[in-house]
Amino acid sequence: xxxxxxEKIPNWKSDFPIQSKKASHxxxxxxxxxxxxxxxxxxxxxxxxxxxxxxxPSKPLEGEHFVCHENDVPVGxxxxxxxxxxxxxxxxxxxxxxTEWRAFEQxxxxxxxxxxxxxxxxxxxxxxxxxxxxxxxxxxLQGPPPRPLPQLEVVNKEGKIYVKEMKS
Amino acid sequence: xxxxRTSQNEAHPNKTNTLMTGIILMLILFxxxxxxxxxxALNNALEDNFFFAVITxxxxxxxxxASFWLLRYLPEPLKDKxxxxx
Ligand code: FES
Numbered sequence: 001x002x003x004x005x006x007e008k009i010p011n012w013k014s015d016f017p018i019q020s021k022k023a024s025h026x027x028x029x030x031x032x033x034x035x036x037x038x039x040x041x042x043x044x045x046x047x048x049x050x051x052x053x054x055x056x057p058s059k060p061l062e063g064e065h066f067v068c069h070e071n072d073v074p075v076g077x078x079x080x081x082x083x084x085x086x087x088x089x090x091x092x093x094x095x096x097x098x099t100e101w102r103a104f105e106q107x108x109x110x111x112x113x114x115x116x117x118x119x120x121x122x123x124x125x126x127x128x129x130x131x132x133x134x135x136x137x138x139x140x141l142q143g144p145p146p147r148p149l150p151q152l153e154v155v156n157k158e159g160k161i162y163v164k165e166m167k168s
Numbered sequence: 169x170x171x172x173r174t175s176q177n178e179a180h181p182n183k184t185n186t187l188m189t190g191i192i193l194m195l196i197l198f199x200x201x202x203x204x205x206x207x208x209a210l211n212n213a214l215e216d217n218f219f220f221a222v223i224t225x226x227x228x229x230x231x232x233x234a235s236f237w238l239l240r241y242l243p244e245p246l247k248d249k250x251x252x253x254x
Pocket of ligand 1: 073108110111112113126127128129130131143144145
């Protein structure tokens with residue numbers, strides 16, 4: 001039997017001249033290239049935001065939407081409803097005083113938790129990170145939310161409550 | 169003709185090392201700024217601030233171009249000397 005030369009590189013090795021160590025090793029060149037790729041991807045996603053803003057501009061709410069009857073919501077209570085457009089937006093109706101009604105979007109402007117009206121303090125509270133909004137204007141009183149709650153205008157037509165887009 | 173690439177390849181390994189580190193640090197800086205832009209644009213999109221979205225996109229795009237251009241200057245991998253047994 002022919003004795004194998006231990007120094008000789010076997011044929012399969014010269015056929016596949018890639019060491020497994022090299023194949024799994026991410027060197028700095030590859031890391032740098034990966035960073036370049038990441039940079040491109042970030043630019044693309046930023047472009048995606050622009051495209052989305054052009055393609056789907058947020059439209060104001062059209063027309064008046066019936067919510068409920070005046071008697072359904074006692075003073076100091078809130079009523080949750082939602083309006084379906086191209087997406088369902090949750091709102092809440094607050095009966096502040098006898099003739100005072102308010103309607104706000106029920107999504108906290110911080111991280112979109114559902115907010116609720118607290119009648120004791122006349123404030124809207126976000127339970128997630130204790131943000132507070134003014135129940136009269138929707139302004140941020142305290143906590144992390146960066147913007148006031150979006151508001152709808154409430155119209156009372158002979159005991160029926162409707163909401164429509166706020167005139168600015 | 170001797171150009172940048174040739175002299176770079178012939179440079180002492182320590183130089184390529186510094187070059188590599190510099191390039192990677194700059195890339196990391198670019199990517200960080202881009203992430204910051206993206207974060208801002210996402211926040212502002214909620215407020216319908218279209219102008220901000222466009223400006224960050226242009227900035228991010230320029231940074232991406234800069235990082236691609238930087239990749240040109242990556243040093244070649246050190247070649248194994250022929251005949252050297254591993
Ligand atoms: S989600 Fe409302 S305060 Fe954070």
